[in-house]
Amino acid sequence: xxxxxxxxxxxxxxxxxxxxxxxxxxxxxxxxxxxxxxxxxxxxxxxxxxxxxxxxxxxxxxxxxxxxxxxxxxxxxxxxxxxxxxxxxxxxxxxxxxxxxxxxxxxxxxxxxxxxxxxxxxxxxxxxxxxxxxxxxxxxxxxxxxxxxxxxxxxxxxxxxxxxxxxxxxxxxxxxxxxxxxxxxxxxxxxxxxxxxxxxxxxxxxxxxxxxxxxxxxxxxxxxxxxxxxxxxxxxxxxxxxxxxxxxxxxxxxxxxxxxxxxxxxxxxxxxxxxxxxxxxxxxxxxxxxxxxxxxxxxxxxxxxxxxxxxxxxxxxxxxxxxxxxxxxxxxxxxxxxxxxxxxxxxxxxxxxxxxxxxxxxxxxxxxxxxxxxxxxxxxxxxxxxxxxxxxxxxxxxxxxxxxxxxxxxxxxxxxxxxxxxxxxxxxxxxxxxxxxxxxxx
Amino acid sequence: xxxxxxxxxxxxxxxxxxxxxxxxxxxxxxxxxxxxxxxxxxxxxxxxxxxxxxxxxxxxxxxxxxxxxxxxxxxxxxxxxxxxxxxxxxxxxxxxxxxxxxxxxxxxxxxxxxxxxxxxxxxxxxxxxxxxxxxxxxxxxxxxxxxxxxxxxxxxxxxxxxxxxxxxxxxxxxxxxxxxxxxxxxxxxxxxxxxxxxxxxxxxxxxxxxxxxxxxxxxxxxxxxxxxxxxxxxxxxxxxxxxxxxxxxxxxxxxxxxxxxxxxxxxxxxxxxxxxxxxxxxxxxxxxxxxxxxxxxxxxxxxxxxxxxxxxxxxxxxxxxxxxxxxxxxxxxxxxxxxxxxxxxxxxxxxxxxxxxxxxxxxxxxxxxxxxxxxxxxxxxxxxxxxxxxxxxxxxxxxxxxxxxxxxxxxxxxxxxxxxxxxxxxxxxxxxxxxxxxxxxx
Numbered sequence: 066x067x068x069x070x071x072x073x074x075x076x077x078x079x080x081x082x083x084x085x086x087x088x089x090x091x092x093x094x095x096x097x098x099x100x101x102x103x104x105x106x107x108x109x110x111x112x113x114x115x116x117x118x119x120x121x122x123x124x125x126x127x128x129x130x131x132x133x134x135x136x137x138x139x140x141x142x143x144x145x146x147x148x149x150x151x152x153x154x155x156x157x158x159x160x161x162x163x164x165x166x167x168x169x170x171x172x173x174x175x176x177x178x179x180x181x182x183x184x185x186x187x188x189x190x191x192x193x194x195x196x197x198x199x200x201x202x203x204x205x206x207x208x209x210x211x212x213x214x215x216x217x218x219x220x221x222x223x224x225x226x227x228x229x230x231x232x233x234x235x236x237x238x239x240x241x242x243x244x245x246x247x248x249x250x251x252x253x254x255x256x257x258x259x260x261x262x263x264x265x266x267x268x269x270x271x272x273x274x275x276x277x278x279x280x281x282x283x284x285x286x287x288x289x290x291x292x293x294x295x296x297x298x299x300x301x302x303x304x305x306x307x308x309x310x311x312x313x314x315x316x317x318x319x320x321x322x323x324x325x326x327x328x329x330x331x332x333x334x335x336x337x338x339x340x341x342x343x344x345x346x347x348x349x350x351x352x353x354x355x356x357x358x359x360x361x362x363x364x365x366x367x368x369x370x371x372x373x374x375x376x377x378x379x380x381x382x383x384x385x386x387x388x389x390x391x392x393x394x395x396x397x398x399x400x401x402x403x404x405x406x407x408x409x410x411x412x413x414x415x416x417x418x419x420x421x422x423x424x425x426x427x428x429x430x431x432x433x434x435x436x437x438x439x440x441x442x443x444x445x446x447x448x449x450x451x452x453x454x455x456x457x458x459x460x461x462x463x464x465x466x467x468x469x470x471x472x473x474x475x476x477x478x479x480x481x482x483x484x485x486x487x488x489x490x491x492x493x494x495x496x497x498x499x500x501x502x503x504x505x506x507x
Numbered sequence: 508x509x510x511x512x513x514x515x516x517x518x519x520x521x522x523x524x525x526x527x528x529x530x531x532x533x534x535x536x537x538x539x540x541x542x543x544x545x546x547x548x549x550x551x552x553x554x555x556x557x558x559x560x561x562x563x564x565x566x567x568x569x570x571x572x573x574x575x576x577x578x579x580x581x582x583x584x585x586x587x588x589x590x591x592x593x594x595x596x597x598x599x600x601x602x603x604x605x606x607x608x609x610x611x612x613x614x615x616x617x618x619x620x621x622x623x624x625x626x627x628x629x630x631x632x633x634x635x636x637x638x639x640x641x642x643x644x645x646x647x648x649x650x651x652x653x654x655x656x657x658x659x660x661x662x663x664x665x666x667x668x669x670x671x672x673x674x675x676x677x678x679x680x681x682x683x684x685x686x687x688x689x690x691x692x693x694x695x696x697x698x699x700x701x702x703x704x705x706x707x708x709x710x711x712x713x714x715x716x717x718x719x720x721x722x723x724x725x726x727x728x729x730x731x732x733x734x735x736x737x738x739x740x741x742x743x744x745x746x747x748x749x750x751x752x753x754x755x756x757x758x759x760x761x762x763x764x765x766x767x768x769x770x771x772x773x774x775x776x777x778x779x780x781x782x783x784x785x786x787x788x789x790x791x792x793x794x795x796x797x798x799x800x801x802x803x804x805x806x807x808x809x810x811x812x813x814x815x816x817x818x819x820x821x822x823x824x825x826x827x828x829x830x831x832x833x834x835x836x837x838x839x840x841x842x843x844x845x846x847x848x849x850x851x852x853x854x855x856x857x858x859x860x861x862x863x864x865x866x867x868x869x870x871x872x873x874x875x876x877x878x879x880x881x882x883x884x885x886x887x888x889x890x891x892x893x894x895x896x897x898x899x900x901x902x903x904x905x906x907x908x909x910x911x912x913x914x915x916x917x918x919x920x921x922x923x924x925x926x927x928x929x930x931x932x933x934x935x936x937x938x939x940x941x942x943x944x945x946x947x948x949x
Contacts, residue, residue: 104583135557
C-alpha cells in the first residue's frame with residue numbers, strides 16, 4: 066500500500082479523552098475513532114490488526130478441533146427468560162423492542178442460543194464431543210465505558226461452547242481449550258497466565274482467567290516466576306498432553322489482586338521467584354455442567370439409551386480488546402512494535418527523497434519487488450519531513466523498516482528492526498531477510 | 508474435515524416454512540437455522556460459503572482501490588437526525604434506547620457514519636479520491652421477513668463509499684465500482700446484469716441495480732441477449748476501461764418488471780435477442796453528490812483553497828443474500844453444485860466401505876494425501892447407507908466427488924464432477940486433476 070492512497074489519519078497530539086497509553090496510541094496512529102459513547106469504528110490500520118488477531122485465534126481453535134459457525138447479534142428474549150438470565154443481567158443488557166413489540170436483545174454472550182441450536186439439531190451421543198465457536202460482535206451497556214476498546218460497549222468476542230456426554234469428557238474439552246488459549250497468546254507474543262477464577266454470572270464450578278502480563282494494566286498480579294518457564298511448544302491436543310499442561314500450571318501460585326493473599330504468596334513462593342506486576346484479562350474459560358442444557362431442556366440420547374443433559378463449557382477471548390492489551394504490553398512510550406504475527410503491514414518503506422529523485426525511484430523499486438514477492442509493505446510516499454515520517458512510524462509500529470535516504474549508493478538500503486541498530490543491505494538481501502522473518506513459522 | 512467430527516445437521520424432508528428452493532436447500536443441507544423471526548444462525552457449512560463469498564467480494568474491492576475499515580452495528584441517532592433520515596426511515600429502522608436513555612439504532616446503512624468519519628479525519632483534496640468500504644451486519648425490521656436469508660432482518664452487507672472533489676471524479680469512482688461489481692459476480696459464476704434503477708431512500712441521480720439471472724427469482728427481467736456477450740476479463744481499472752464498459756452496457760435494453768415497457772422492448776431489441784427470465788437483486792450502486800456531505804457539513808479544502816462538500820457515492824452488495832441467490836441460479840432440484848470459487852469444501856470423499864475394510868482404508872489414505880496437498884476435502888466416514896450418502900451430497904453441493912466402493916482395484920478411484928460422468932483415476936491423477944481445477948485461476 067502507498068501511504069498517499071491510504072486512509073491513515075495520524076494525530077500529532079495526545080487526545081485529552083484518552084487516559085491510558087493503548088487508547089492514546091490507537092487514536093494517534095489512526096487505528097480507531099469513537100462514533101458514540103463506548104462504540105468505535107476501526108479505521109484501516111486498526112482493522113488490519115483486528116483481522117490478523119482474529120485469524121490467529123481462528124487457526125488455533127480449528128487446530129484444537131473446534132468448528133466455526135456464526136450466531137446473530139440480535140437474539141430473542143424468550144430463551145433468556147427460559148434460562149432465567151433475562152432478569153439477572155440487569156442494565157448491562159441492551160434490550161430492544163421490534164415493530165411487533167417483541168422483546169429482543171443485543172447478545173452480551175451466547176450460552177442460551179448455542180444451547181438452543183444444539184437442542185434442535187443434535188440427538189445422539191455419537192455426535193459428541195462437539196466444540197462450536199463463533200466470532201461475533203457483542204454489546205454490554207457499560208455504565209462508564211472507558212479506556213477505548215478496552216472497556217467499550219460494542220466489542221468483538223470469540224466464544225466457544227463445548228458439549229459432552231459426561232463430566233469427564235467435558236473436563237477434557239476444557240483442557241483442550243486451556244491449551245489452545247496458551248498457544249493462541251503465545252502466537253501473539255504475549256505472556257498469558259491462566260489463573261483460577263470465580264465463575265460469576267456464567268455459573269459453574271471450574272474456571273480460569275487468562276491474564277497477560279503488562280507494565281501498565283487494569284489489575285495487579287502476583288505469581289511464581291516458574292509459570293513463565295512452562296514450555297507449550299510442539300505439544301499436541303492429546304488427552305495426556307492437555308492434562309499434563311493444566312497440572313503444570315496448577316502447581317504454581319498466581320492471583321490477581323482480588324484473590325491475592327500475602328501470607329499465602331510468601332509461604333508458597335520463594336522470595337526470588339515472586340513476581341508482582343500488572344495484567345489484563347484477555348480470556349476466560351468456564352465449565353458449568355448442565356446449567357443451560359437443563360434449563361433449556363437440551364437432551365442427548367446416551368449409549369445406554371437414556372436421555373441426558375449434555376455437559377457444557379464456554380470459552381471466551383476478547384478479540385477487540387486484544388489490540389489494546391498488546392499495546393499495553395509492547396508500547397514502550399517511544400515506539401510501538403507489533404508482533405510480526407499481527408502487524409498491520411510487514412515492512413515500512415520510508416522514502417526520504419523527493420518526487421522523481423534517486424531515493425524516490427529506489428523506494429518504488431523495492432516496493433514493487435516486495436509486492437511481487439508477496440509481502441505486504443507500506444510505502445511512505447508522502448511529502449512530509451523525514452523527522453515527521455519517523456515519528457509517525459514509531460506510532461504505526463510496523464516492526465521492520467527500509468529507510469531510503471538521498472545519499473545512499475545504488476543497491477544499498479538501510480534495514481532496521483525497531484529498537485535495534487540499522488544494517489546496510491542490498492535488495493536481494495532485504496528480500497531474503499524478510500523471507501526468513503515471515504516464513505520461519507510456516 | 509471428517510463428517511463424523513463435523514456439525515452438519517441434514518434434514519430428510521423439506522421444512523414446511525420454506526417456500527422457495529434456496530430456503531429449502533439451506534435448511535435441508537444444514538447451512539442455516541432461524542433463531543427468531545427473520546434472524547438466522549449460520550451453521551458451519553453455510554458459514555464457510557458466506558466467508559468464501561466475503562473473500563471474493565473483498566479481493567475485488569481491494570483491486571479496485573477501495574480500502575477496508577469497519578464501522579459498528581450500533582449508531583447514535585444524532586447523525587441520522589442531522590441528515591434528516593431519522594424520521595424518513597420509518598419502522599424498518601430498529602430503534603433502541605440505552606441505559607442513559609440515549610437514542611441509538613441498529614444501522615440499516617452507513618452513509619451518515621462514514622460521512623462523519625470522513626469529516627473528522629480528512630481535510631485536503633490531496634487525500635481524494637478516497638473509496639472506503641466495510642463488511643458488517645445490518646438490520647432492517649421487515650414487517651414480513653420471508654424466504655430465509657433472502658429477505659431477513661439481520662443481514663450482512665458489503666458497503667462502499669466514495670469521496671471525490673468533483674462530480675466528474677465521483678463518476679469515475681462510480682464506474683470503477685461498476686466494473687468491480689461485474690468482476691465480483693463473474694468470479695461467483697453468476698450472470699449479473701446492471702440495470703438503471705431508481706435511487707429510492709438513498710437519493711441521488713445515477714444508480715444501477717445488479718440483477719443476477721435465475722430460473723426462479725423475485726422479479727421478472729427483460730433484456731437484450733447482447734448483454735450476456737460483453738467480455739470483462741482482463742480489463743483493468745483505468746478510466747478509459749471503466750468508461751468503455753459502462754457505455755457498452757448502456758447500449759442494450761434491460762429492465763425489471765417495474766420499469767419494463769413492452770413497446771419499448773420490441774422496438775429496441777430484435778425478437779431473436781429478446782430474453783425474458785427471472786432475476787434477483789444482489790447489488791445496488793448510487794451516485795448522490797453532496798446529499799450527505801452537505802447535511803452533515805463535511806468540507807474539503809480544494810486545490811484553489813476553497814472549502815467544498817465532497818461528492819459521494821455508495822455501493823452495496825448483499826453478502827448474506829448471495830448464498831440464497833446462487834442457489835436459485837444453480838440448484839436444478841436434483842442436485843446443488845456450488846461454484847468452485849465458494850464451495851464449502853473442495854472435494855467430497857464418499858466412503859462406501861465399512862470400518863476397517865479396504866474402501867475405508869483407501870478413503871482415509873486419499874483424505875490424508877489431499878490434506879497434505881493443501882486441499883480442503885470432506886470425508887464421509889459415517890455409517891449411513893450409500894444411497895443416503897449420495898442424497899446428502901446432492902444437497903451439500905460440493906462440485907467434485909471421489910467415490911470409493913468396495914469392489915474397486917487398489918489404486919482406482921471414481922472421480923466425478925456433479926452432473927457429469929464418472930471417470931476412474933489413480934491417486935496421483937486425482938491430485939493433479941484437483942490442482943488443475945483449483946489452481947487454474949491463480
